[in-house]
Amino acid sequence: MKKYIFIISAVFLTLLSCDKDYNSIGSNIIGEGNYNFEKYEAQNIKAYTKPTGAVQSNNLPINALGVFQNPFFGQNVASFVTQVELDDTDPILGYDIEMQSIDSVYLYIPYFSHLDPNNDAVGNDPNLYILDSISGDSQLPFDLKIYESGYYLANNDVNDPTQGQKYFSDEKSTIENNLVSTPLNNSSDVLQNNNFLFSNDEIIIYETDGNGQKVDNEGNPVTDPADWVIKDRMDPGMWLDLDKNFFLNKVLLANSNNLLNNNNFKEYFRGLYFQVNPIASNAAQAQMDFSKGYIVIQYHSKADTNSTTELKKKTLKLNLKGNTINFFENTNSSNYQTILDASDPVNGDATLALRGQVGSGAFIELFDQNELDNLRSKNWLINDAILTINVKDLGQTNASRIYLYDATNNTYIYDYYLDPTTNYDNKLNKYTFGGLLENNSETGEKKYRIKITSHIRNLLNTDVDELAENVLLGLVVTEDINVSTLRSIKNTTTFGNELIPTSSIMGPTGTVLYGTNVSAADIAKKMKLDIYYTEPK
Template sequence: MNTNILKTLAVVFATVLFVSCDNDYNSIGGSVIGDRNYDFNDGEDFSVYAYNSKLGPVQTNKLPVHQLGYLENDKFETTTANFVTQLDLAKEAPVFTTNIAIDSVVLTVPYFSRKRTLEVTGRSTYRLDSIYSNATTIDPIGLKIFRNGYTLSDFDASNPSSSAQYYSNQDGLFDAAKVSPADPVYDNPAFVPSDKEFVKYKVENLVMMPKTAENIESRAAPRMRLMLDPVKFGSTILNAGASNLATNDAFKNFYKGLYFQTQTVSGSRGSMMMLDFSKGNVTIYYKQDKISGQPSVKAMKELTLNFSANNVNLFNHANDVYSTPASAPIAGTNGHENLYLKGGEGSTTFVELFPTFSELENLWNLSKTKGLLINDAYLTFTVNETATGVGSGYKFHPNRVYLYDADTNKRLYDYNFDNSINTAFPKLAKYIFGGILSDKKTYKIRVTEHIANLLKSKDLAELKEKNVRLGLVISEDINEVRYAMLKTSQTVSNTQGISKIITQYPMAAVINPLGTILFGNVPSTDVANYDKRVRFKISYTKPN
């Protein structure tokens, strides 16, 4: 095992010890090498520039989770999130008998939730996760569901070998193609998600038993349960005919899916739900003759339709108050005073390390001539709570941000190297790499391996090439590392005037509706907040 690996393992071990003791842990390495033959630097500030970019519409088909709702945000924009999806027959070519009578049609999608208590009666209480509202309680939204009339394709019509791409700003296509727009299959002018557990009661002789404890068949975590119109939806499906139900391809050609449309409610600030539709379904419950032509004996049946992976999240924006500061030209040559991060069809921050290249060149020379070793390197971003307005119209800080190589859309070495896990909260894995919101309202991200890799460059030309621009975005899930395509590529110039074409955006940011405002690297005119600027620190050891 070479010395670099041994050094790295020592650093990681020390980091884990510090993480267990301090949520906003300090620089590591101070006691790794204490010999007098070494000079130890326990955290030197280096130059860093950070600036905003609003990237525009982004690909939103086939996301892992989806937004649905309406969220009013004073500091960013009001976002309405709609959703369209195809449906799949759980079982192709269903067989019916005679005298069919629909009992009910239930659309079910589980909420993200955590169990709080389990009572001796077996009843559980839950707390809903990933539902956001800037009101004191969860405010209602208007929710309608229509039969979709716009064909969702799996493949690009102009290039059949490529997958079709749909974008966040294409809501108008689906809105205009609604089937029976005045007659939705579901209509609730004041929908509010419930945190109550779902209790299923026994059914005997085709009749639901009384809702008593002894008749409980099962219990489940909270879920969205919507009663769709049995005639407008149920009868349409059951009367589709054998040819339209023979295969899923035939069924999708007949019934193009569902379009979920959310609307504002007077006096409501709205709420936004994060939902995993892949875990939901629509079930048609119906009665029919147990044997065709013999109506004296009935049987209860069900036809299940699953939500297809072919779906699109659609965003509409209003009262956009952050486009101007998020798209403003770079202030002079050293970045922005405030950094605007927004998920969904949002914005990113670009980060340049060592814009004063002589700093990096000096470290590289020391590594080559003096054997300098990087013990720790990290970036710290602090929330500008005054600008964000928490407590006066905005309740949420994103739990996590994600740093990546924005020039090549690659993960950083520190991300790949970090195998730390969190079994209870998987989204908080890779906590050594960091980016998790601390109690001090800071996001700390380690770039130790990234810097160490820079110093391995064979010459100055390679060193400059490897010092790529980094991207910082909101993250819904640190384990989601795929990218979504931008509808229109963006040309973004760095502080040196060098342009890069940006074509992709991290999917983890697309699926998060939140935003935050961070202090940038430009010193604030408010002296009290000077130390809250973006900080880039490196600690290292150098043999005498």
């Protein structure tokens, strides 16, 4: 088996280097196929939509937070819970610990962002940034509350300790029934809680004196911002001031055994819950790497018990690491629900709807047995195979990429595996495999194309049974083409499969497509598979 894969890889790379119609990094468009070859269009392709229902959403590589209203699919609300770890275990906190007025507790989680090309900041001017991975309207707020969670997120399944614990996207009540604090982000600044906004502002921290006043280079308090000394500059991110008394009592004054190691600490302080509630139907939702986030606790203490020892300012850092769960709540639009209700696995669907997170995917059957047997009998040399799927414009915001996989064996197909292409934007990696949204600026038509040459070559010509299997293909939106792992479906009857690609759970985007059982008026838009071949002499 490994030998066979190596041979296929070598052949694929040779073809890739010679095929002038393959996509370039700049265009992100798959070639139309080599017209020096004959072309065959699959006759009996069938596709249909299936809703996922609740999905396994613990320990995702990237998590969502916020409110997103897709113009076609409806509203999605994403909340999140995470464990917390000590940056340094068994810390030496000092004696006579107290929090003074100049001390604070803050949380920081960087957003995905990049410098604005028009940035011309100099000196103390803040740099201009553009936020990445934000869906919706970032100028509209939502209600954000952060609580201490009293529910322990286990590593392993209680009933089978050899298996990792699975948590699902609809288990929000498990956490909310075990909250053990009032909201911790209780700042008087409503932009940090009741009217939270994702901000693209650079975060600048200035040097201060013992009274919290900003100072110049000589340590003198000054009021002119031009004279302030910058201590640190941080990329845009979630910055929340948290309840000082809570962290004083919960962490700084905790029994030392609770701070001895992170196993003890996570049993004692079981995590933080980021609860999202909509204010309006729409706002914004961000994809975030919470593991890059942390909490800084500022306090004062003495180095020893001597009554004359001076109180010194210190900090303790907590990292947002450990087990996590993302919770998703959908309010489906009537139009989207109509497509889900019309799913027809027997005859195929006229319209396919793919939606991320807790949404829907499609299944594709490329050939019936008669057509497959006929094609195998021809012994064609397969040069190219392209699956073309046209976008049906029903007012939706379309996903930038879709992902085709083997839904019978729950794995990637060979064309994905064999594609070595990379891009400066890693979301555009494997661009030869395709699945990127293509927009015809002249006609306004949109489509996705996916090269499945190796898959068809194996299906028609190989003697290796597992490669020649006429597998059911799955089609989903993807937030990250580089992630090919899969997660469990809670109700397999709903989706018709036990697993779904992890990358489809990581983002809220969706797309609507022409299917295979289309009307006569839409026949030109029907999903199609073109196979380019050479007949044997």
